[in-house]
Amino acid sequence: MLDHEYTTKDIFxxxxxxxxxxxxxxxxxxxxxxxxxxxxxxxxxYFKAQSEARKAMTKxxxxxxxxxxxxxxQQYGFCIMDNHRExxxxxxxxxxxxFRGRGDHPKMGMLKRRIRPEDIxxxxxxxxxxxxxxxxxxxxxxxxxxxxxxxxxxTENIQGxxxxxxxxxxxxxxxxxxxxxxxxxxxxxxxVDHIRNQYREDWKSKEMRIRQRAVAxxxxxxxxxxxxxxxxxxxxxxxxxxxxxxxxxxxxxxxKDGQEYVVEFDFLGKDSIRYYNKVPVEKRVFKxxxxxxxxxxxxDDLFDRLNTSILNKHLQELMDGLTAKVFRTYNASxxxxxxxxxLTNVEENIPAKILSYNRANRAVAILCNHQRAPPKTFxxxxxxxxxxxxxxxxxxxxxxxxxxxxxxLAVQRVEEQLMKLEVQATDREENKQIALGTSKLNYxxxxxxxxxxxxxxxxxxxxxxxxxxxxxxxxxxMADQDFEF
DNA sequence: GGGAATACTTAGAAAGTTACCG
DNA sequence: CGGTAACTTTCTAAGTATTCCC
Numbered sequence: 001m002l003d004h005e006y007t008t009k010d011i012f013x014x015x016x017x018x019x020x021x022x023x024x025x026x027x028x029x030x031x032x033x034x035x036x037x038x039x040x041x042x043x044x045x046y047f048k049a050q051s052e053a054r055k056a057m058t059k060x061x062x063x064x065x066x067x068x069x070x071x072x073x074q075q076y077g078f079c080i081m082d083n084h085r086e087x088x089x090x091x092x093x094x095x096x097x098x099f100r101g102r103g104d105h106p107k108m109g110m111l112k113r114r115i116r117p118e119d120i121x122x123x124x125x126x127x128x129x130x131x132x133x134x135x136x137x138x139x140x141x142x143x144x145x146x147x148x149x150x151x152x153x154x155t156e157n158i159q160g161x162x163x164x165x166x167x168x169x170x171x172x173x174x175x176x177x178x179x180x181x182x183x184x185x186x187x188x189x190x191x192v193d194h195i196r197n198q199y200r201e202d203w204k205s206k207e208m209r210i211r212q213r214a215v216a217x218x219x220x221x222x223x224x225x226x227x228x229x230x231x232x233x234x235x236x237x238x239x240x241x242x243x244x245x246x247x248x249x250x251x252x253x254x255x256k257d258g259q260e261y262v263v264e265f266d267f268l269g270k271d272s273i274r275y276y277n278k279v280p281v282e283k284r285v286f287k288x289x290x291x292x293x294x295x296x297x298x299x300d301d302l303f304d305r306l307n308t309s310i311l312n313k314h315l316q317e318l319m320d321g322l323t324a325k326v327f328r329t330y331n332a333s334x335x336x337x338x339x340x341x342x343l344t345n346v347e348e349n350i351p352a353k354i355l356s357y358n359r360a361n362r363a364v365a366i367l368c369n370h371q372r373a374p375p376k377t378f379x380x381x382x383x384x385x386x387x388x389x390x391x392x393x394x395x396x397x398x399x400x401x402x403x404x405x406x407x408x409l410a411v412q413r414v415e416e417q418l419m420k421l422e423v424q425a426t427d428r429e430e431n432k433q434i435a436l437g438t439s440k441l442n443y444x445x446x447x448x449x450x451x452x453x454x455x456x457x458x459x460x461x462x463x464x465x466x467x468x469x470x471x472x473x474x475x476x477x478m479a480d481q482d483f484e485f
Numbered sequence: 486g487g488g489a490a491t492a493c494t495t496a497g498a499a500a501g502t503t504a505c506c507g
Numbered sequence: 508c509g510g511t512a513a514c515t516t517t518c519t520a521a522g523t524a525t526t527c528c529c
Contacts, residue, residue: 272521325523435496491526
């Protein structure tokens with residue numbers, strides 16, 4: 001990890017050294033007392049050399065390794081569930097290493113210990129054959145619980161939480177659950193107006209807890225914020241969601257940039273991704289927020305009478321199966337559908353339509369705040385693309401000059417190529433810091449995309465790659481071009 | 486009602502593979 | 508055909524939500 005930024009961080013070094021010392025012999029312990037005096041370059045060089053050697057392998061050797069991997073996959077990567085052979089998602093045990101938390105994680109650098117057969121619980125049906133533990137060892141337990149979906153579990157030593165081996169998204173059990181998730185979101189569509197009216201009423205409630213609940217729900221609905229469970233202090237990075245927002249995370253402006261009642265959000269959410277947004281809100285919301293913030297310190301909870309369990313109990317009463325996260329699914333999917341309707345232009349060719357699709361997808365990613373670090377090579381690759389475009393322009397000009405006699409197919413072809421490149425450039429620029437994958441995989445009802453493809457004669461392969469088609473097989477089967485979310 | 490345990494979904498980074506261009 | 512950029516897969520952390528127990 002020597003080349004990684006992690007190793008420059010104090011907490012990382014401190015945690016690592018502390019755990020390392022626990023593993024040392026008495027002799028080592030007395031000798032190795034200062035991390036700054038430790039030189040790991042020899043080890044580092046060794047691993048770099050290994051990686052170089054791997055790259056330099058002959059085609060044949062690479063092929064052999066590929067075949068070996070395939071055999072491993074066939075042997076360990078599948079199980080039989082309800083008489084179907086299903087792909088397992090993560091069938092390899094997590095190797096030992098140094099814990100890499102996201103953001104300012106207090107435990108980064110701690111030693112993640114090796115998992116042994118004695119740590120492993122196997123879950124399977126009574127009459128089934130399951131993998132035997134390595135010779136001379138035994139599993140912690142073999143149980144037969146058919147109320148859960150996991151095949152294997154163990155307890156991890158950093159947070160003390162349980163890790164699971166489960167099935168691949170292409171499996172029946174995951175697919176059905178996914179479908180169900182979108183059906184719940186579609187039921188929300190039918191009653192969302194009523195729920196919105198309800199929380200608007202509740203902004204006026206005499207009870208503080210109800211006002212807080214109603215304002216929080218408004219944020220979850222309007223801004224697609226996450227619920228915001230409480231977290232144990234000092235165990236994880238300091239991040240928040242809606243219910244766990246603190247006074248320090250918002251600023252109120254009665255007037256800003258020509259707009260009234262502006263709320264400025266600035267906090268770290270899941271994975272320590274920053275959420276920054278300035279939104280005009282309704283006057284009642286604004287006044288309520290002022291009230292919630294009265295006589296509070298910066299690090300006090302904004303919604304001190306509310307948590308996710310109270311909120312979800314309330315939601316459950318409004319609609320069967322309704323929880324805070326359903327709003328994210330609902331708003332993401334409905335946004336995609338609306339955007340596709342708005343942006344798709346009948347006249348345009350397939351690449352242009354796909355650009356429209358990506359833009360609709362992007363609108364959702366922005367709503368859900370799905371960000372990525374700009375690719376390290378972004379500027380350079382943008383420049384390269386630009387020079388390609390310039391070259392193509394020249395080529396087109398030449399072609400037109402030379403062939404002005406007739407409307408030539410060659411000219412048309414070059415024009416198309418140029419247009420394709422320009423579309424590509426726009427798409428890439430707009431996508432610099434936006435991650436589309438998460439919303440595509442987890443928030444957008446795939447039937448919307450499938451219907452859109454069928455309607456405009458666009459091959460589904462242009463939208464979903466092989467893995468995604470496997471995950472969304474149920475939707476590809478199910479949706480016709482008239483599907484409405 | 487509250488905290489801990491449990492099971493599941495969602496998330497971005499990194500590694501690995503493929504496609505494309507000169 | 509080799510280098511690189513784009514795309515895909517893997518990895519596992521970090522959330523949400525429910526259940527269990529007192």
